[in-house]
Amino acid sequence: MNPTLTWILVGGIAMSAIAMIGGISVLLPRETLQRLLLPSVSVAAGTLFGGxxxxxxxxxxxHVELLQTGIWIATGFSLFLALELFLQWHHSHRPDPDGRRPFTFLVLIGDGLHNFLGGLAIGSTFLLDxxxxxxxxxAAAAHEIPQEFGDFGCLVHGGxxxxxxxxxxxxxxxTFPIGALLAYFASRQFEVSGLxxxxxxxxxxIAASDLIPEIKTQTGLLHAMIHLSCFxxxxxxxxxxxxxLGT
Incomplete structure (x- = not known):
């Protein structure tokens, strides 16, 4: 097997395994997990903004002009607003029998898109060197660890x-290894800046419209300081x- 392809496969599988970090919560009592949920949501909001x-x-x-940069970001923001409005409409007409809240699906979609784009970028980097x-x-793993734990907390908090x-x-x-493999087989023909x-x-x-409002639901000063510190x-x-790391 091509050594570069081996690196991409191993890296992709290892990055996917990081998503299992939320499994440590299985070892925690339910009361402890409940106390950790909103702080983990706060961390997730901070890592999403920071990322x-x-x-x-x-x-x-x-590789994109300043105006185009703003257009791409605004488009991404607007697409997720439209998606959440649709999910809320669908949820009001066909309630989720398990009581899962609409924003949790956005978290999963956003994380899947992020992982796919990360796979494209890192797979292309492996091809270069x-x-x-x-x-x-x-660098990617360093921010995936807190983000994945935070995403897990968001899902549990959302039902x-x-x-x-x-x-x-x-x-x-x-979607991370899928993106990485796609980059490899396309032989570096991707221009992913806009994506x-x-x-x-x-x-x-997701951070501004869904997660931050969640951490503002408790009005106590101590909780507010904890959530702000986590964010x-x-x-x-x-x-x-x-x-x-200069990323």
Missing amino acids: ALFHMIPEGGR PRAGIMAWI WSRRRALLFNFISAL VLLGAGNFIY VGGLGAMLAVALL
Whole structure:
């Protein structure tokens, strides 16, 4: 097997496995998990904002004019607004028998799109230089860990069982190796800058419209400070990765 293809396959499978990090919650008592849910949602909101602002927009904007950058981001934001409006309409006419809230499906779709674009980008990087591909993979994994745990928390908070949340979070992560393999077999013919910016708009929408309102539901000062700290921590983690690894 081609060594580059081997790196791409191993990296893709390993990145998908990171989605299983939410499985550690199975070991926690239900009361403990409930206390951790909103802080994990706060972390997810911070990492989504940070991923968009410090990784996806700078990377996608390198090859796109400033106005086009804004158009792509606004399009991604608007598409997810339209999708959520449709899901809410559908939910009002055909309620989910399991009580799952519409925003949880957006989290899964957004994560799947993010993983697919990440796979395209990292697969292309491996094609250019395997050493650069390894560094890109490490950078991606560094922010996938808190994000995947946060996404898992969002699903559970939105009405999913822990087992089902873990399964579907893993399924959404499988788009990463699909994107990486697609990049390999297309022999670096992809220009993904616009799609990366589209994904950034998706991330901003989910964080601002769905997750942040969730963490504002509790009015106690202590809870507010904890949620704000978790949000800023998620932002800071993404910024640290960008500064340390130059992504």
